[in-house]
Amino acid sequence: MKLPAYATALTAAALLPFVTGAAVRSAELPxxxxxxxxxxxxxxxxxxxxxxxxxxxxxxxxxxxxxxxxxxxxxxxxxxxxxxxxxxxxxxxxxxxxxxxxxxxxxxxxxxxxxxxxxxxxxxNVIEPGTRASTGGFVLNARTRSMLAEAKRLLGRNLVLEQGSYNPGGDPTSAGTHDGGGVVDISVKGMSAATRTVVARELRRVGFAAWVRSPAQGNWPWHIHAAAINDTDLSGQAQHQVGDYYLGRNGLANRGPDDGPKVTIRTWEEYKRR
Structure with missing residues (x-):
């Protein structure tokens, strides 16, 4: 049965103090x-x-x-x-x-x-990784996809993935960094040394801890490794890489000095607000 207009108004008025009170109490919380x-x-x-x-x-x-x-x-x-x-x-x-x-x-x-x-x-200032989906044959979350799309826009070129996130089987060469979200390896095939550095710089600019990796550093080919800062799905190993990046280190087990391009370190959310 539909209530008369005056009854609906009275009901809303009666509830208002409770709704307002709850909102005020929430706003008063730190x-x-x-x-x-x-x-x-x-x-x-x-x-x-x-x-x-x-x-x-x-x-x-x-x-x-x-x-x-x-x-x-x-x-x-x-x-x-x-x-x-x-x-x-x-x-x-x-x-x-x-x-x-x-x-x-x-x-x-x-x-x-x-x-x-x-x-x-x-x-x-809530952060959410967002939904997971396959991109180029690799699983990424929505936040990582957005970050990569912006890096591609800044670079004016496509970026080809060699490895994505949420690694189901574990890759011994990645030491568990790809087992969570926010981490990708990017192919540098056909890139000059200068271009590799530019790509790493733009990835850093949009919120990745990113480094150009060489065969001399480990059992892997030349590639760019990137971990999305503040992705709440990061594996423990990737969390450590991000922390080391902020502390001026290279994200490797030897914790050597950062060998990547110098940029202002920002998260994806900070980049969007700049």
């Missing part, structure tokens, strides 16, 4: 900036000291306090530094939610972070 929190979770475990990731302390503290209250993180590690102890605690929290696989990689994904913050904090 906020966790997901972008800087995820960035800290990649960089901090790779540091040789306890320097905090710029802009991340407040958000990381809120996450750590919530983990402590769940008895997953000792009080002494509640310091705004998303180091290995906090990553391990976040992994335990993800498992407590029933997550498996990449869902327990220690990086705060949207679902787990929102659940952790229920009644405690609200999540801003």
């Amino acid at each position: 906020s966790v900036n997901m972008e800087v929190t995820v960035k800290a979770a990649q960089i901090d475990p790779r540091r040789a000291d306890d320097t905090l990731t710029p802009g991340a302390k407040g958000s990381v503290l809120l996450v750590e306090r919530a983990l402590k209250d769940r008895r997953l993180l000792d009080k002494k590690w509640v310091d705004g530094y998303f180091g290995s102890e906090t990553v391990a605690a976040y992994t335990k929290y993800q498992r407590s939610l029933g997550f498996t696989g990449l869902g327990t990689n220690g990086l705060p994904g949207k679902k787990s972070l929102v659940k952790l913050g229920a009644g405690r904090f609200r999540v801003t």
Whole structure:
């Protein structure tokens, strides 16, 4: 039965205080900036000291306090530094939610972070990898596809993939970096040394930690390796590469100095806001 107009108006008016009150309470909660929190979770475990990731302390503290209250993180590690102890605690929290696989990689994904913050904090600057699909015979998520498309636009040329993300079987030459999302290997066939450097530079510009790899560095042919910064599906190994990139290293096991083109380091989201 359809209610009269005046009855509908009265019902809406009666509910308004409750709706408004909920909205106000949510707005009054402190906020966790997901972008800087995820960035800290990649960089901090790779540091040789306890320097905090710029802009991340407040958000990381809120996450750590919530983990402590769940008895997953000792009080002494509640310091705004998303180091290995906090990553391990976040992994335990993800498992407590029933997550498996990449869902327990220690990086705060949207679902787990929102659940952790229920009644405690609200999540801003949300990052999502998006849906997975085959591109050129390789599986990539939507965020990675968008990043590659922008790099191609800047370069004015196509980029041919040699390896994609979500590696189902594991590749011994990639040391697990391709087992998660956000990581690709790009063919350099037909490229001069100068062109290879230009491609790596534009990949870095849009938010990849990218390096030109040579046979002298490992059991692989010449190629460009790129890991999407802040992809919340990154494998643990790829997370370490991103952290090393921020710290001026080459992303290899020897943790040598970065040998790639120098650019302002940005995430994909930061690039789009520039």
